[in-house]
Amino acid sequence: MMIPSLAPQSGFWSSATMIAAVVLTSTTGEVLTAAAMKSIGDLDEIRAHSGMKGAIRAVLTCPLFFAGVGFLALAFFALLLALNYLPVSLVAPASASLTLVTNAIAGKLFLHENVDRRRWTSAVLVCIGVYLLAH
Amino acid sequence: MAHARLLPRQYLVLGLVSLCAPLGDSCLSRGMTHLPPITLAHPATLVSAVFTPWIAVGIALLIGFFASYLTALSWADLTFVLPATGLGNVVIALLSHYWLHETISLERWAGIVLITVGVGFVTQGPSLTKRPNAHAPEIAVIEQPAVR
Numbered sequence: 001m002m003i004p005s006l007a008p009q010s011g012f013w014s015s016a017t018m019i020a021a022v023v024l025t026s027t028t029g030e031v032l033t034a035a036a037m038k039s040i041g042d043l044d045e046i047r048a049h050s051g052m053k054g055a056i057r058a059v060l061t062c063p064l065f066f067a068g069v070g071f072l073a074l075a076f077f078a079l080l081l082a083l084n085y086l087p088v089s090l091v092a093p094a095s096a097s098l099t100l101v102t103n104a105i106a107g108k109l110f111l112h113e114n115v116d117r118r119r120w121t122s123a124v125l126v127c128i129g130v131y132l133l134a135h
Numbered sequence: 136m137a138h139a140r141l142l143p144r145q146y147l148v149l150g151l152v153s154l155c156a157p158l159g160d161s162c163l164s165r166g167m168t169h170l171p172p173i174t175l176a177h178p179a180t181l182v183s184a185v186f187t188p189w190i191a192v193g194i195a196l197l198i199g200f201f202a203s204y205l206t207a208l209s210w211a212d213l214t215f216v217l218p219a220t221g222l223g224n225v226v227i228a229l230l231s232h233y234w235l236h237e238t239i240s241l242e243r244w245a246g247i248v249l250i251t252v253g254v255g256f257v258t259q260g261p262s263l264t265k266r267p268n269a270h271a272p273e274i275a276v277i278e279q280p281a282v283r
Contacts, residue, residue: 031213033208034208037208038208041209042209043210059205100218103214104217107214111213112264113212113214114264115214118259121253122253123217123218123253125249126221126254128246129246129253132245133247
């Protein structure tokens, strides 16, 4: 896509590695967080039965949630590192749009979500849209 | 696949997911640009920045985003919720056009249209994949390859 023209001060592979690090850590974080929330159950129902404190307790006692947040924090630092070497006009759209696609793949593989044609189309449309908006 | 049509309050939660993040980012951006440059030599200035009005509002909005995002993930698939977060980019672009009077290029308008169509497309479908035992964490399987 736009990779060949990127990062005048960085090589192709180092740029691709930095963007891949952002995408992978972010995807792992999103998938772990989604898995945590699915294992907890519908928060609206929990809140209806146990109140807001019960809902917060349900989230904060789930180890998977903290694993997800940990990876999202890693993704944030990977993004900061990438921004240190690469232009924001490359890092922001590339990581945001690639993350949508990797999340669709990870959702299908790890969360066993039914990613049908409608969801693939949506992910690709939003992915191209994010790229056009942020580029 | 599932069924699960969204209730009005669930659309509200998705709306909050889409709105809170871009508004929070905008508040943080506005707050930070009004501050003098912050260096690691004076970390206290960073702490005091948290208590300035725009940044405090921005942080509150981002907490609201995370809470509504987690709520949405508790009753909808990740591949359903994520495209909705993309709508935030549209909100930012429209705010910058109508509020800050910035010019939006044809390319960006095309991006806005694509995201809107993509989000509209996915929300017409089912929000949750049906599973035999909804709360049995087959999730536990997600594991470690990604984690390591």
